[in-house]
Amino acid sequence: MPDAGSVQRWATGDPASDEVLRVWYVAVTRARRLAAIALLEEETDALARLLTERQVPVRVV
Template sequence: MLPYTGSVQRWATSDPATDEVLRIWYVAVTRALRLAAIALLEEGIDALAHLLAARRVPVRIV
């Protein structure tokens, strides 16, 4: 869950080595074998979809 405005920007630019919350998000997402569901505020959807698509991660928004 990315619970606040700015979560996607934090995910895109912060360093998991120094940001404990980001490290937890990273571990959760990278352990997924088939599917990772991410809940976030509506205003962050496009930014996250763009970030993931740029890294060739398939995205499905429901």
């Protein structure tokens, strides 16, 4: 699971200079049909908003 605060890091970080973000970027952009991300429940809404703003379909279960 990502560390607490990861959603903010994903939203504002730079994968070119942050190795953890680079690994996440590669993993998620290689997904062809589905990328499932497990994270702390209190960060779910923030990630859903971030992805929705970028026109990425989101389903929270």
